[in-house]
Amino acid sequence: MLSVQLAAIEMNTFFAYYPCMESIYFDWAATAPILPELPQLISEALFTFQGNPSSIHSSGKKSKTELEYNRKVFAKLLETKPEQLIFTSGGSESNSIIFSSLFLKKPGSHIILSAIEHPSIYEFATNLKSFGYEIDFIKPAANGIIIPENIEKHLKKNTTLVSIMTVNNETGAIQKINEIGKLIRHFEQKNGRKVHFHTDAVQALGKIPFKPGLLNIDSASFSAHKIGGPKGVGMLFLKKPLNVISSGGGQEFTIRPGTENIAGIKAFARAMEISLEKLDINYKLVQSLKTILIDELKKIKGIKFLFDNNFESDYSPYIVNATVAPIPGEVVVRMLSDEGIQISTGSACSSRNSKKKLRVLTASGISEQEASGSIRISLGWSSTKEEILNFSLVLNTIISKLRIYHK
Amino acid sequence: MLSVQLAAIEMNTFFAYYPCMESIYFDWAATAPILPELPQLISEALFTFQGNPSSIHSSGKKSKTELEYNRKVFAKLLETKPEQLIFTSGGSESNSIIFSSLFLKKPGSHIILSAIEHPSIYEFATNLKSFGYEIDFIKPAANGIIIPENIEKHLKKNTTLVSIMTVNNETGAIQKINEIGKLIRHFEQKNGRKVHFHTDAVQALGKIPFKPGLLNIDSASFSAHKIGGPKGVGMLFLKKPLNVISSGGGQEFTIRPGTENIAGIKAFARAMEISLEKLDINYKLVQSLKTILIDELKKIKGIKFLFDNNFESDYSPYIVNATVAPIPGEVVVRMLSDEGIQISTGSACSSRNSKKKLRVLTASGISEQEASGSIRISLGWSSTKEEILNFSLVLNTIISKLRIYHK
Numbered sequence: 001m002l003s004v005q006l007a008a009i010e011m012n013t014f015f016a017y018y019p020c021m022e023s024i025y026f027d028w029a030a031t032a033p034i035l036p037e038l039p040q041l042i043s044e045a046l047f048t049f050q051g052n053p054s055s056i057h058s059s060g061k062k063s064k065t066e067l068e069y070n071r072k073v074f075a076k077l078l079e080t081k082p083e084q085l086i087f088t089s090g091g092s093e094s095n096s097i098i099f100s101s102l103f104l105k106k107p108g109s110h111i112i113l114s115a116i117e118h119p120s121i122y123e124f125a126t127n128l129k130s131f132g133y134e135i136d137f138i139k140p141a142a143n144g145i146i147i148p149e150n151i152e153k154h155l156k157k158n159t160t161l162v163s164i165m166t167v168n169n170e171t172g173a174i175q176k177i178n179e180i181g182k183l184i185r186h187f188e189q190k191n192g193r194k195v196h197f198h199t200d201a202v203q204a205l206g207k208i209p210f211k212p213g214l215l216n217i218d219s220a221s222f223s224a225h226k227i228g229g230p231k232g233v234g235m236l237f238l239k240k241p242l243n244v245i246s247s248g249g250g251q252e253f254t255i256r257p258g259t260e261n262i263a264g265i266k267a268f269a270r271a272m273e274i275s276l277e278k279l280d281i282n283y284k285l286v287q288s289l290k291t292i293l294i295d296e297l298k299k300i301k302g303i304k305f306l307f308d309n310n311f312e313s314d315y316s317p318y319i320v321n322a323t324v325a326p327i328p329g330e331v332v333v334r335m336l337s338d339e340g341i342q343i344s345t346g347s348a349c350s351s352r353n354s355k356k357k358l359r360v361l362t363a364s365g366i367s368e369q370e371a372s373g374s375i376r377i378s379l380g381w382s383s384t385k386e387e388i389l390n391f392s393l394v395l396n397t398i399i400s401k402l403r404i405y406h407k
Numbered sequence: 408m409l410s411v412q413l414a415a416i417e418m419n420t421f422f423a424y425y426p427c428m429e430s431i432y433f434d435w436a437a438t439a440p441i442l443p444e445l446p447q448l449i450s451e452a453l454f455t456f457q458g459n460p461s462s463i464h465s466s467g468k469k470s471k472t473e474l475e476y477n478r479k480v481f482a483k484l485l486e487t488k489p490e491q492l493i494f495t496s497g498g499s500e501s502n503s504i505i506f507s508s509l510f511l512k513k514p515g516s517h518i519i520l521s522a523i524e525h526p527s528i529y530e531f532a533t534n535l536k537s538f539g540y541e542i543d544f545i546k547p548a549a550n551g552i553i554i555p556e557n558i559e560k561h562l563k564k565n566t567t568l569v570s571i572m573t574v575n576n577e578t579g580a581i582q583k584i585n586e587i588g589k590l591i592r593h594f595e596q597k598n599g600r601k602v603h604f605h606t607d608a609v610q611a612l613g614k615i616p617f618k619p620g621l622l623n624i625d626s627a628s629f630s631a632h633k634i635g636g637p638k639g640v641g642m643l644f645l646k647k648p649l650n651v652i653s654s655g656g657g658q659e660f661t662i663r664p665g666t667e668n669i670a671g672i673k674a675f676a677r678a679m680e681i682s683l684e685k686l687d688i689n690y691k692l693v694q695s696l697k698t699i700l701i702d703e704l705k706k707i708k709g710i711k712f713l714f715d716n717n718f719e720s721d722y723s724p725y726i727v728n729a730t731v732a733p734i735p736g737e738v739v740v741r742m743l744s745d746e747g748i749q750i751s752t753g754s755a756c757s758s759r760n761s762k763k764k765l766r767v768l769t770a771s772g773i774s775e776q777e778a779s780g781s782i783r784i785s786l787g788w789s790s791t792k793e794e795i796l797n798f799s800l801v802l803n804t805i806i807s808k809l810r811i812y813h814k
Contacts, residue, residue: 025466031459031666039453043446046637052438055751056737057744059432089496089639092655092665100652103510104534120655120664127511127652225666230453232496232639232668245507245534248499248527250763257527258499259438259632261639264671330463337464344462356657 024341024387028226029169029203029319029378035228035274038267042230045263053260054249063262070269077276080213080237086255087265090234091202092120094221095163097236097244097256098198099124102161104243108132109160114146114175115139115363116168118200119356125163137363138164143307144173144364145314152183161196166210166220167203170346170360170376171306172319174208175199181216202226206275207318208283212237224264228381229271233264282381287317289383296392297322302399306366306374318379323366324399325373327406332375335398341391344376431748431794435633436576436610436726436785442635442681445674449637452670460667461656470669477676484683487620487644493662494672497641498609499527501628502570504643504651504663505605506531509568511650515539516567521553521582522546522770523575525607526763532570545571549772550714551580552721559590568603573617573627574610577753577767577783578713579726581615582606588623609633613682614725615690619644631671635788636678640671689788694724696790703799704729709806713773713781725786730773731806732780734813739782742805748798751783 025033045066051059053067068082075082088094099121102111113125115137125135136154140146146164155162162184166177177199184197201220204210206227212220218240224233238255248257275282297303297320306321324332329345336343346357361371377391432440452473458466460474475489482489495501506528509518520532522544532542543561547553553571562569569591573584584606591604608627611617613634619627625647631640645662655664682689704710704727713728731739736752743750753764768778784798 023466025457027459027462027464027467030462030467031457033457034453039450042453043450046441046446046449050432050438050440051749052434052632055434055437055749056740057434057749057751058747059430059749060434060437089500089668090665092653093496093500096653096655096664100507103538118655119657120653123655123664124653131510223666230668230670231666232671246499246503246527246531248503248525248530250526257503257530258497259630259638261496261637263637264639333463340465342458342462342464342466344464 024391026341026343026377026379026383026387026391028380028383029376030344031225031231032228032380033382034225034230035271038229038270041270042263042267045266049262049266053262054251063260066262067260067265070265073269074235074272077272078213078237079211083253084213084238086236086238086252087260088234088236088252088256089232089258089261091118091200091221091223091226092234093256094223094234094236095120095198095200096124097242098161098163098196098219098221099128101242101244102128102133103131103245105160109134109158110156111135112151112154112159112162113137114164116144116171116173116360117163117165118169118202121163121165121200122359139363139365140173142365143314144168144171146175146180148176148179148183151180152187155184155187155191155195157191157193159195161198163198163200165200165203167201167208167316167319168360169203169319170374171321171364172203172316173307173364174204174314174316177217178215185216203316203319206272206279208316209279224268224271227271227275229268230264233261233268235268278381283317285381286379286383289379289385289388290317290320292385293320293377293379293388293392296388297395300392300396300399302327302403304370306361306364306370320377320379321361321374322377323370323373324375324402325370327373327399327402329373329375331402332395332398335402336391336394339394341394344378345374346376431798433748433750433784433786433790433794433798435787435790436783437751438632438638439635439787440789441632441637442678445636445677448677449670449674452673456669456673460669461658470667473669474667474672477672480676481642481679484679485620485644486618490660491620491645493643493645493659494667495641495643495663496639496668498525498607498628498630498633499641500663501630501641501643502527502605502607503531504649505568505570505603505626505628506535508649508651509535509540510538510652512567516541516565517563518542519558519561519566519569520544521571523551523578523580523767524570524572525576525609528570528572528607529766544770546770546772547580550721551575551578551771553582553587555583555586555590558587559594562591562594562598562602564598564600566602568605570605570607572607572610574608574615574723574726575767576610576726577781578728578771579610579723580714580771581611581721581723584624585622592623610723610726613679613686615723616686631675631678634678634682636675637671640668640675642675685788690724692788693786693790696786696792696795697724697727699792700727700784700786700795700799703795704802707799707803707806709734709810711777713768713771713777727784727786728768728781729784730777730780731782731809732777734780734806734809736780736782738809739802739805742809743798743801746801748801751785752781753783
């Protein structure tokens, strides 16, 4: 069906007019291109820090010293204590550490999640139901943003964990994490029982101001490759030590076993430094690009924004979501890809499973058809106005041709 | 106490006579030096494969293709099906996937472990006790090797999992995995119920012949950095799909969530190719070095081998364990390190926890004092006879001086 459509349209003739467009990458929320200086840094670190940081001999100590140096770099940048930062293999593992620790607590307690969490949280929590956990999935309001009082309302005597992501990876909606945290802290005092408040901050780190040490949260997950670091490295902010199912070899304050990926961690720390040094500049750049993008998209017949106020400060400027319904978003994504333009329909982590990929948007009040037509354009520090104009031009052509087949 | 000893001995004067010894690395079992070609390969791969393999656009597909290509490289080398290989962040995570999957099974069943498992298994299993699991820890015979019939004897109607490591990381003892597997398969037929047989094969991969697809096992764990690949990459062989607590974004056949570390996986595959190409040559080299090492160590007064037959084929030639008791092994390791020689007392993963570090040896029938004096010398493909002779010379001097203080 898709290939028939593609063949019928014969876009290639048209796009021969755009030789400038070698490749436009607008899928930074799935993964950011690696920062240009990092491959060399990693290559050197692989030679320099060879020892196992757990070894007590000199080359082990050298690795251990480098590991702890990088932890301190993060701690300073994120205003945490070094021992509150646990290096992991990525955002998913960071989330998983928090959720799997629940097995060590009294089963049958209560969890509150937003209905728009990343699959690594959503799928885990869903599995917890069969262990007697009661779970409330809180939907955001029609603008994609959770109302903090809706979380508060659901707090119960036996609530163990609340998990709300900071920036949604599909809609870009920024959740009111600190406000929710304050309500949870207030409830704790009243109820006399600790509630762990976790946030998946993968799309927030290095993009919007986010200092975990200064927020009313107990833990936060981060990923290196979303800010231009290497894949396979992540971090967990943990305000206080946590009992985990396996401390294994005792690495990372017994929270995350396994030999630490020194070269990857060093590259992540450098990516963090660069991201934070340039946070304001990049934010302003991307914000201005987003405004141009939205203006251009508004000119295209057949494009609708998911939320009326998609351009306000409640949303990350790095993520723009629109719908091309009734055209399936996937068709547009694939056709754009054939033209060297890379965007996505939603989360890369659910893009290969059509059953699951509409969850976040439909939970945000978007109809199933509109969600099926959704496209996510996510920007980054090297995005340009020219790319946006070219992208809009191609998108317009694709949509106007496809609209013949989807009425 | 330690520093007093070190100061008293003033080794520096002595070792000024050995300017040749810049650094001798004999801790390959903790981590192998990275293969010289890999940092460049990783650096290039970080530039080349930027897309998220889960993205459906061209750069995502390019990463996905590379990911699956590397999986096929492993499948061919290890004689498995590609879909039986799950990329992880390391050996510890590979082990953890198997053990955490138990939470999805009926609690209160029975597990059999060797008493000499790696901490990532031993600690996890110990935690499972509080979930109603009954665990039998099977000690090896006095030669460090588990008697297969001792495993068979402990199999029960409700045995869910058996986990026996292939090559012990401290003693080098090679366990009779396929024989144990056969007994388990036979028991399964009789009992009419599946028993999952897992092996931590981290110290076997690329060092002794090990083809998981041809063995009577259900799963096996591997780590890249033990064969000269990068830290932070591992693999799990899984004969049949497994239900896991969290499938997250659905990556790695829904067994291991998280964006795949393409550059690391590519480097791991290359390290695997090199290791297997050179397996025989390296094995023979290291075997001959081990013979020289043992002969040299035998000349040193105050060194005792843990097992009488430490040089036979039941042991990996890559690992030599001896004891310098009553001198604490740690003192010798630290003093050797000051002289540029890097060995270890046992597993790097437990070397920072003195309470736990004697477990494997005492479970192998070694007295606590002898275990406290143990030193592990682990060799690799670039080890040389000259290094061994120099090491033995320095060790002899250190021990003869320390013996004054430890009688």
